[in-house]
Each structure stands twice: as C-alpha cells, then as structure tokens.
Amino acid sequence: MARPTYRLPVRRLTLLYDAHCPLCVHLRHWLTRQPQLVPIDPVPAASQEARRRFPDLDHGTTLKEITVIGDGGQIYRGTAAWIVCLWALAEHRPKAHWLSTPAGAPFARVSVLAASKYRELTAAPCEGACEVPAASH
Template sequence: MLYDAGCPLCTHVRDWLARRPQLVPLEFVPAGSPAAQARFPGLDHRTTLDEITVVGSGGQVYRGAAAWIVTLWALRDHRRVAHRLSTPSGMRFAKGAVLAAAKWRGATTARRGRVHRSGEGWTYDPRDGWHYTPPGCGSDACAAP
C-alpha cells in the first residue's frame, strides 16, 4: 500500500491497518519515495500521492475506492465488509467515503500550504477551494458557463 507520509490522516490509517490482524500481509511504502519508485518503476508516482494506491502481489494496481476495498479484504476482521463494499451499492458508499476522506485530507494538507489533488476529479487549492474536473475535461471546453 502506498500512502502519503506527509498526511496525518494517511499515517493514522496506515498505523491502524498495521495493528489489525491480516490474512494477506500488508506492506506500507511512502508514496513518491525513492523506495516506491525503485519497487514499482512502472507506476505513475505523482498519481500515487493524489489517491490511495495498492499494488497486489501479482502487480495488480488498485486506486481509490477499489484500493480501500482490497485493503479491507486483506484484514481478518474486515473481509465481510470488503465483500459488501464490492457490490454496486457498496461501491457507491465506498466512493463516498473515499471522497470525504480526500476532502478532509485536502483541507488539512492545504492548511500546510500545499495544493492537493485528491483523485476522482477533485482538486483543492488553498487560494480558492475545491474544483471538480470530469474525466477527459482538461481544458475550458467542459467549464460551466
């Protein structure tokens, strides 16, 4: 699991996960670090700082809500929850939880003076707040009037 070592929420969750009984061993690597870049050379490391990223033992890459679900699946006491979250209605809940965490993370990161991209199209800029860019809308072509 790649996590933002400069984010209080991320390090808290990493510590919580490390204390849970695991059915599948979890390893925690600071996102964007030299260790992460050496271990996962094909990954877009800038993106790993924007949203939670989990790399499976077979090289599978999970991001956002799917990453949280696969992480919970690795925990002995949370595998049932992971199965529920993997359903269509559960995935909507998981995405909402990820967005809420990203919003909190972005707000706390912004207080430390850093512009933060939270994934799922949301960007937080401490100068003017949250912005949403739909997928494929990198220009003003998708801007609302």
C-alpha cells in the same frame, strides 16, 4: 480459440500512502495493527523506496489518490484500493465484499471522497519532495 485468462492470487499488498497527510498516516497505523489475512506493506508514496519497487508506476498519481499494488502486479486505486485493504484484514473481509457490491459501492465511494476532501484540507504540500526519514514510518 481464445486463451483463458488466469487471475493471480494476491499474497501480499503494498500500500502507497501520503506520509504528509495526518489521515493517511493514521489509517496506515490502523491497518498495520489489524490481524491480516494478506500482509500489507506500507510505503510512503513517491518515496525512493516506492520508486525502487515500482519504477514504471506514475508516482505523481500515487500522491493524488490511494494506490495499492498486489504482488502479482495488480494495481488498485481510489475506492478499489481501500476495499482491497479491508479485504486483506481478517475482521473486515466481509465488509470489503459488501462494499464491492452494488448496494455497498455508494458507501465506499462516499467514504473515499470524504477522506480525499479531508486530506486535501490537512496534508502539507509535497512540492516534489515526499521522502520521509526511515525512522518516522
């Protein structure tokens, strides 16, 4: 007999963002100013804090694409990460649901690809040292 799978509810999210990317920092500030249904904790990707919280995570990958970690160990990357961030916001949850449908998925994908391209053109090179002083975030 197959064991049932249980989904853990998401009660808190950690957003790993590139602290060297102007767009990422802007979006981090925007997200934290929004009314949240699920709290979002922004942490610079590949920082000592990120490594302490998630020692088994591939931190190099978190610098290449947006990564969000749920308090139950859920890992969201790329388009799914952006959608789950919107899902956590009171005013944007309906939009997140729509973006996760077949009709909305192309819009979500294009938005993430455009942000990725902008990030590629504007972010300072990390060179393995992406720690940010605590006062700057």
